[in-house]
Amino acid sequence: MATSTDPLSTLLAFAGLDAYISRDRARQLLAFAGVGASGIPIDLVITTTAIPVVGVLTAQVIGWAVAASWNHAWNRWLTWQTDQPVYKTWLQYLVVDSGRLALRIGVVAALVYASAGTLVATIAGIGVATLAGFIGFDRVVFDD
DSSP states (O other), X not given: OOOOOXXXXXXXXXXXXXXXXXXXXXXXXXXXXXXXXXXHHHHHHHHHHHHHHHOHHHHHHHHHHHHHHHHHHHIIIXXXXXXXXXHHHHHHHHHHHHHHHHHHHHHXXXXXXXXXXXXXXXXXXXXXXXXXXXXXXXXXXSOX
16 A cells, blocks of 8 residues: 655655755745745835835835734744744844845845846845745744
C-alpha cells in the first residue's frame, strides 16, 4: 500500500529540496511570501491616498508603516503562531522591517550604480530583503 504525502512534501521532493528544507519551514516560507504579497496593495492604497495630503516622502513612510503592521498581524497569526505579547512583537517587527527596507534600498542603489537596470536591481533588492526579513523575523521577532 502506497503512503500518501501532502502536495508541499511532494513538491519539495520533486525539486530535490527535501534534504535541505523541512516541510514546516517550507510552509512558513510560503506563508511569509503570501503575507508579504498581501501587504503590497495595502501599501499602495495608503501611500497613494496620503500623497496629496502629506507629500510623496511622508506618504511612503505612512504606507510602509500601515503595510508593515498588516504584515505583522498576519505573520504573527499565520506564519509563526506565537503567544508573545503583541506590543513586543510589533515593535520588534517594525525595527527588523525598517532594516530590511534599508537593505533593499542599499542593494538597489549599488546595482543601479553598477549599471544594472532598475528592474533587475529592484527584483534583486526585493529578493535579498525578503530572505533577510524572513531570517530576522524568525530569529529576532518570533523566537519562541
